[in-house]
Amino acid sequence: MKLALFNDYQLGVVSEDRIYDVGAWVDWRAERPQESLVRLMAAYDQVSSRLQGFAEAPSQPLAQVRLRPPVPAPSKIVAAPVNYYRHQDEMNRQFNNAEHTIEKLGFFLKAPSSIIGPGDAVQLPRADRRFDHEAELAFVVGRRARHVSAADAHKYIFAYFALMDITMRGIEDRPMRKSFDTFTPIGPWLVTADEVENPHELGLRLWVNDDLRQDANTSDLIYDSYQFFALASSVMTLEPGDILTTGTPEGVGPIHPGDTVRIEIERIGEFSVGVEAEQSQQR
Structure with a gap:
């Protein structure tokens, strides 16, 4: 799965030329993207099946969003x-x-x-x-x-x-x-x-x-x-x-x-x- 951070650090799944906003599905907090990423990774085995249905989420053309660093603030x-x-x-x-x-x-x-x-x-x-x-x-x-x-x-x-x-x-x-x-x-x-x-x-x-x-x-x-x-x-x-x-x-x-x-x-x-x-x- 391709997981992207975009615009105001929302979480998206990328498929072909579109990005699907799935943040609401995993309790993503855009104001704390690194913390949210760590939480997502810890729970990924439980939420991955839900994320497979990303096509049901709101989407937009990938070319119309600003991609952000996918790991915004690592400790090292x-x-x-x-x-x-x-x-x-x-x-x-x-x-x-x-x-x-x-x-x-x-x-x-x-x-x-x-x-x-x-x-x-x-x-x-x-x-x-x-x-x-x-x-x-x-x-x-x-x-x-x-x-x-x-x-x-x-x-x-x-x-x-x-x-x-x-x-x-x-x-x-x-x-x-x-x-x-x-x-x-x-x-x-x-x-x-x-x-x-x-x-x-x-x-x-x-x-x-x-x-x-x-x-x-x-x-x-x-x-x-x-x-x-x-x-x-x-x-x-x-x-x-x-x-x-x-x-x-x-x-x-x-x-x-x-x-x-x-x-x-x-x-x-x-x-x-x-x-x-x-x-x-x-x-």
């Missing part, structure tokens, strides 16, 4: 660095910096305040630095997890979605360079794990304007979604509503004000964001 974003071998080679070539893979680096955290949604704009804070796009498969934790094995991780993943990890290049640690406001576009909606089936055989592509920059498959991950879940849960408690994102493949490149960046993941969907100079630069 756990991110995988250098989790595709070809991206490791790319980093070494471009930056003359011998990068280790996730096996040595572990993971890093991004600020939840960096999240934006489909159709929003990435704000580049400095004119003297390079900023890159990174296309990633991400997922939301469905229930509290600690010391979960890779074999059991699928039981804790509620849904998948697309994520762009916008990055400022430089010598600073990753959490700083990747946590500026607007540096984590996510969307277009949540696709529940049962519908994705196998998250490790998904095509992933990203365009800047009309230029295809990244074209890969999640089968090339070093640590797949389940292994990464196990790694993160071995260190910290993962709370319902937390985001984990699995890293980017080769093809990373710069973005500039005026660009449009579009990401597409097989079985999940696509969305775009604009790129602008931050207002402080324009004064």
Whole structure:
């Protein structure tokens, strides 16, 4: 099932080119969307059969609504660095910096305040630095997890979605360079794990304007979604509503004000964001 947040953070089910407002069916509180999402995930086994009848709910064309970040306020974003071998080679070539893979680096955290949604704009804070796009498969934790094995991780993943990890290049640690406001576009909606089936055989592509920059498959991950879940849960408690994102493949490149960046993941969907100079630069 495709679950979207739209307009004033109402809950919708997406089917083809329409969105169905099902918030009243699950006691959704639009003024508290993250809390409502956590409550929905906890009760999903009980309400999913009701949601299957979404066609009875009020609907409108998908093109006429504003999609919001499908996970608006997680307690943390756990991110995988250098989790595709070809991206490791790319980093070494471009930056003359011998990068280790996730096996040595572990993971890093991004600020939840960096999240934006489909159709929003990435704000580049400095004119003297390079900023890159990174296309990633991400997922939301469905229930509290600690010391979960890779074999059991699928039981804790509620849904998948697309994520762009916008990055400022430089010598600073990753959490700083990747946590500026607007540096984590996510969307277009949540696709529940049962519908994705196998998250490790998904095509992933990203365009800047009309230029295809990244074209890969999640089968090339070093640590797949389940292994990464196990790694993160071995260190910290993962709370319902937390985001984990699995890293980017080769093809990373710069973005500039005026660009449009579009990401597409097989079985999940696509969305775009604009790129602008931050207002402080324009004064």
